[in-house]
Amino acid sequence: MPRIVMKFGGTSVADLDRIRNVANRVKRERDAGNEVAVVVSAMSGTTNQLVKWCTDLDPLHDPREYDVVVATGEQVTIGLLAIALQKLGVPARSWAGWQIPIRTDDAHGKARVDSIEGADLIASMQLGQVPVVAGFQGVGPDGRITTLGRGGSDLSAVALAAALKADRCDIYTDVDGVYTTDPRIVPRARKLDRISFEEMLELASVGAKVLQTRSVEMALKQRVRVQVVSSFEDKPGTLVVDEDEIVEKLIVSGIAYSADDAKVTLRRVPDRPGVAARLFGPLAEANVNVDMIVQNIGADGTTDMTFTVNRTDLPRAKEVLEAARDSLGYESINTDPNVVKISVVGIGMRSHAGVASTMFRALSEKGINIQVISTSEIKVSVLVASEYKELAVRALHTAYGLDGPEPDAKTGEEG
Amino acid sequence: MPRIVMKFGGTSVADLDRIRNVANRVKRERDAGNEVAVVVSAMSGTTNQLVKWCTDLDPLHDPREYDVVVATGEQVTIGLLAIALQKLGVPARSWAGWQIPIRTDDAHGKARVDSIEGADLIASMQLGQVPVVAGFQGVGPDGRITTLGRGGSDLSAVALAAALKADRCDIYTDVDGVYTTDPRIVPRARKLDRISFEEMLELASVGAKVLQTRSVEMALKQRVRVQVVSSFEDKPGTLVVDEDEIVEKLIVSGIAYSADDAKVTLRRVPDRPGVAARLFGPLAEANVNVDMIVQNIGADGTTDMTFTVNRTDLPRAKEVLEAARDSLGYESINTDPNVVKISVVGIGMRSHAGVASTMFRALSEKGINIQVISTSEIKVSVLVASEYKELAVRALHTAYGLDGPEPDAKTGEEG
Numbered sequence: 001m002p003r004i005v006m007k008f009g010g011t012s013v014a015d016l017d018r019i020r021n022v023a024n025r026v027k028r029e030r031d032a033g034n035e036v037a038v039v040v041s042a043m044s045g046t047t048n049q050l051v052k053w054c055t056d057l058d059p060l061h062d063p064r065e066y067d068v069v070v071a072t073g074e075q076v077t078i079g080l081l082a083i084a085l086q087k088l089g090v091p092a093r094s095w096a097g098w099q100i101p102i103r104t105d106d107a108h109g110k111a112r113v114d115s116i117e118g119a120d121l122i123a124s125m126q127l128g129q130v131p132v133v134a135g136f137q138g139v140g141p142d143g144r145i146t147t148l149g150r151g152g153s154d155l156s157a158v159a160l161a162a163a164l165k166a167d168r169c170d171i172y173t174d175v176d177g178v179y180t181t182d183p184r185i186v187p188r189a190r191k192l193d194r195i196s197f198e199e200m201l202e203l204a205s206v207g208a209k210v211l212q213t214r215s216v217e218m219a220l221k222q223r224v225r226v227q228v229v230s231s232f233e234d235k236p237g238t239l240v241v242d243e244d245e246i247v248e249k250l251i252v253s254g255i256a257y258s259a260d261d262a263k264v265t266l267r268r269v270p271d272r273p274g275v276a277a278r279l280f281g282p283l284a285e286a287n288v289n290v291d292m293i294v295q296n297i298g299a300d301g302t303t304d305m306t307f308t309v310n311r312t313d314l315p316r317a318k319e320v321l322e323a324a325r326d327s328l329g330y331e332s333i334n335t336d337p338n339v340v341k342i343s344v345v346g347i348g349m350r351s352h353a354g355v356a357s358t359m360f361r362a363l364s365e366k367g368i369n370i371q372v373i374s375t376s377e378i379k380v381s382v383l384v385a386s387e388y389k390e391l392a393v394r395a396l397h398t399a400y401g402l403d404g405p406e407p408d409a410k411t412g413e414e415g
Numbered sequence: 416m417p418r419i420v421m422k423f424g425g426t427s428v429a430d431l432d433r434i435r436n437v438a439n440r441v442k443r444e445r446d447a448g449n450e451v452a453v454v455v456s457a458m459s460g461t462t463n464q465l466v467k468w469c470t471d472l473d474p475l476h477d478p479r480e481y482d483v484v485v486a487t488g489e490q491v492t493i494g495l496l497a498i499a500l501q502k503l504g505v506p507a508r509s510w511a512g513w514q515i516p517i518r519t520d521d522a523h524g525k526a527r528v529d530s531i532e533g534a535d536l537i538a539s540m541q542l543g544q545v546p547v548v549a550g551f552q553g554v555g556p557d558g559r560i561t562t563l564g565r566g567g568s569d570l571s572a573v574a575l576a577a578a579l580k581a582d583r584c585d586i587y588t589d590v591d592g593v594y595t596t597d598p599r600i601v602p603r604a605r606k607l608d609r610i611s612f613e614e615m616l617e618l619a620s621v622g623a624k625v626l627q628t629r630s631v632e633m634a635l636k637q638r639v640r641v642q643v644v645s646s647f648e649d650k651p652g653t654l655v656v657d658e659d660e661i662v663e664k665l666i667v668s669g670i671a672y673s674a675d676d677a678k679v680t681l682r683r684v685p686d687r688p689g690v691a692a693r694l695f696g697p698l699a700e701a702n703v704n705v706d707m708i709v710q711n712i713g714a715d716g717t718t719d720m721t722f723t724v725n726r727t728d729l730p731r732a733k734e735v736l737e738a739a740r741d742s743l744g745y746e747s748i749n750t751d752p753n754v755v756k757i758s759v760v761g762i763g764m765r766s767h768a769g770v771a772s773t774m775f776r777a778l779s780e781k782g783i784n785i786q787v788i789s790t791s792e793i794k795v796s797v798l799v800a801s802e803y804k805e806l807a808v809r810a811l812h813t814a815y816g817l818d819g820p821e822p823d824a825k826t827g828e829e830g
Contacts (some may be wrong), residue, residue: 016471055493056431059500065501068509069494072487079484086480087473093484098513099558143514241801 003035003125005169006177007135010044012172012231013077016084020232023084025172026130030090035125037164039135039157040081044390053074063108067137068149068242074134074153083131092130095121097145101140102156104146111146112136113155113218115164125164133160150344154215162222169219169226170237171211171408176230177238178203178210181255185393190404193236196243197254198224202345202379203256211323216240243347250354251348252400253281261291261308263371263383264317268331269303278327288313292341292374292383302331306372308383309336339371340389343381344396356380362399364410368392418540420584422550424574425459427646428487428492437646438499440587441545445505447739450540452579454572454614455496457488462565477514480525482552482562486512489549489568497547502506506546511538512552512560515795518554519561526553526561528570528633531578531621540579548575551816569630577637584634584641585652586626592619592653593625595817598668600808605819608651610668611658615641617760618671626702631655658762664768666763667815670808672673673756676706676723678786678798679732683717693742694720707789708799709758717746721787723798726752747759754786755804757810758796771795777814 006029022040030036041047050070054061067330078094084113085092100121104111121131136151140146148155150176154171161169176191178200182188185218195203197220202404204213210228219226219240229237243249269275278296283290293307314335351353356373369390372383384392397403422445423437426463437455445451456462465485469476493509500507515536519526530687536546550568555561569586587606592606593615600732608619612635619628625643635654644652645693658664684690695705708722724732729750736748764770774795778785783806787798799807 016468018473022460050491052429053491053496055494057434057498060500062501065494065497065509067494068497068511069491075487075490076465079480079482080472081751082483083472083476086477094480096483096560104495145511231772402699 005037005161005166006173007039010041014044035115035199036133040077043155046073057077067108067145068326071137071145078132078134095133097137098139104138106140110149113159131218151212158215158218161224172231186397187407188403194239198238199253211330249348251352252344255396256343262311262337263339265306265334266330270329271303284386288317292372294372338386340386342392345379362395366395388400418581419579420576422454422586425456429459439491452546454548455492456568461488482523482560486552486560493547493549509547513554517553522556526566533578566627567653569627573630581710587646601812602822603818607653609654615655619829660805664763666767667759667761670811671758676756677726677729680721680749681745685744686718697735703732707787709787753801755801757807760794781810
């Protein structure tokens with residue numbers, strides 16, 4: 001019998017009516033002949049309230065006690081959903097993290113899942129019961145409650161699917177799947193039937209916020225087939241699977257963008273050996289992540305260094321660089337927060353040349369200047385001025401042949 | 416070092432300010448040189464909301480899932496109070512029922528405490544930490560969360576005090592102690608410094624709703640010294656202790672009343688052997704508790720039977736009695752919900768005669784007719800018409816010499 005883990009987020013269980021809807025959805029999946037386990041988040045708004053209480057009492061609260069407080073949100077939902085399922089005649093039982101147990105390390109507030117004991121849940125499913133599992137929480141080595149960090153319920157679901165050797169992990173969310181790009185920018189964006197873990201990871205990390213990055217990494221590592229599917233509509237979503245399961249490998253599967261970056265340029269840095277180490281060492285020590293880097297060698301023995309940092313880290317980066325001015329010997333710092341990173345992603349790139357040049361040509365034809373370029377095995381990213389975001393995404397979507405049919409008038413309005 | 420368990424109810428932890436107040440109170444007790452463990456209820460209102468969600472989803476909800484949902488209320492409070500204590504520099508740690516563990520039977524929703532493992536908490540206190548324990552909850556034989564029933568946090572506190580061999584269990588509440596009678600009726604009521612378990616039990620069960628009956632029974636059985644003390648004022652409360660600790664044993668310690676009863680009279684029941692069994696058997700089967708009973712033998716071979724039942728059970732009682740009319744052979748049923756039970760309670764009664772006659776004389780002098788009388792070793796109760804409630808309580812309070820000094824004008828207004 002196929003075994004499926006279904007995960008519902010906070011908006012899907014926001015009130016009793018939605019919890020009843022979730023129960024109906026679970027019942028249908030079970031009636032269709034599947035063994036089902038469910039993972040749920042807290043009712044939306046609950047976690048924020050609990051976090052606020054902790055923070056109001058003490059901004060520097062003990063993360064172990066924070067975990068005790070916030071883990072109650074999911075505990076409420078599992079009990080209520082179990083009651084709603086039983087009301088529909090579906091045998092169900094709630095499971096808190098410590099009852100399974102979902103064992104984690106002791107990094108309270110952002111714990112890592114070490115192991116999940118699946119035996120009790122499998123036995124329960126084989127008796128026809130639906131286990132309803134609290135997402136986001138586990139139990140640490142000392143028996144204290146831990147949480148996995150915000151959005152951690154996706155991670156719970158994928159890890160549970162691995163432990164239960166489930167055939168699929170369905171992540172119910174407020175979008176109906178993964179798109180070739182953001183449909184709000186490109187109305188002709190198409191929903192993908194399948195996408196590989198690696199592509200999903202690149203898309204997740206550059207701004208397509210459908211699945212939390214850590215949960216995609218876990219799915220990749222544990223080879224868990226994940227489906228992103230709508231909580232509110234009844235139609236297939238996007239399957240995130242191993243590359244081997246994708247027959248027609250698109251050269252480019254999607255166009256992503258991220259407006260979280262800021263550009264920093266150091267002008268006329270003396271081009272001595274070790275300058276990069278002297279530059280990026282202090283930034284790393286200050287916990288500033290550097291992403292794209294480009295170095296232009298000048299004719300006069302100096303060089304211009306350009307790189308991007310997370311926009312929220314920009315003040316800290318400037319502070320560090322100004323403190324290191326003497327040792328670096330640069331002439332001036334230019335910073336620019338008005339940049340956007342556009343990425344084209346596709347596993348087909350590995351076996352196809354010319355992906356980058358298509359990108360450069362398409363942007364050039366629209367008069368868009370590329371400020372920085374970086375590439376990985378399945379991704380080409382460029383940094384452009386923020387104002388070109390929509391234009392660039394649309395141009396690339398068309399250039400790689402991703403455009404679907406024109407949406408009907410109603411959908412079009414959303415574009 | 417003296418060891419104290421402090422218990423705070425829902426109104427004492429209703430919001431963050433009150434939780435901070437509780438933390439200060441705990442700190443003071445610890446600074447005074449005591450080892451302290453704290454038991455808390457859910458923030459007031461929380462449990463009602465959680466119960467309502469369960470009931471709205473299914474009035475016949477699974478009590479095991481109900482327990483999962485409602486136990487979260489106390490879990491929130493323990494985490495928040497631990498944070499508030501740490502903020503004051505007091506080392507503190509929260510403990511859910513399953514973490515201690517507090518082991519109960521599997522009667523979900525109204526579980527009985529079987530055992531409490533005190534070792535971890537004692538070790539923690541000896542390190543200077545304050546354990547903050549979730550009241551109202553435990554863990555069943557199968558590792559599932561249980562709750563002790565409404566008001567169960569008092570029970571948790573007393574049971575914990577027994578397990579920790581605490582010198583005292585302080586129950587913080589919205590009254591400042593146990594009074595000789597209800598101060599709203601008798602402004603000259605006096606707060607008792609000490610009262611015996613047995614007296615407290617009689618007072619609790621007849622309407623002085625300071626301590627839950629089950630928790631007094633547990634305190635009596637386990638010989639836990641309990642102090643009822645105000646959450647909002649800083650002064651000594653009433654100590655509930657073993658009779659041996661009370662030097663001056665008052666003949667009457669308190670006057671209690673209960674307006675929860677209704678009177679039932681069956682007129683002209685044929686006075687045959689077994690009539691009482693035929694009468695009270697069916698009532699017991701219908702779960703109707705019968706309290707005071709009086710039987711008047713008539714001259715003509717019939718008898719009038721009068722007894723009291725809980726007022727909410729009155730419709731059911733009438734139904735049962737009417738169904739049994741033929742087998743009982745009575746002439747008519749009279750019912751009267753407008754009655755009140757007044758009780759005088761005192762361990763000194765055991766060695767003093769004349770307590771009942773003082774009562775009858777005092778009521779007679781005020782023209783109050785006694786409808787039913789019942790007595791136990793340390794209590795005399797009478798049933799009178801509701802309208803005499805205040806008059807009767809005041810007359811008895813004076814007759815047994817319990818009146819204190821006239822309260823000042825301000826307190827008098829409350830009377």
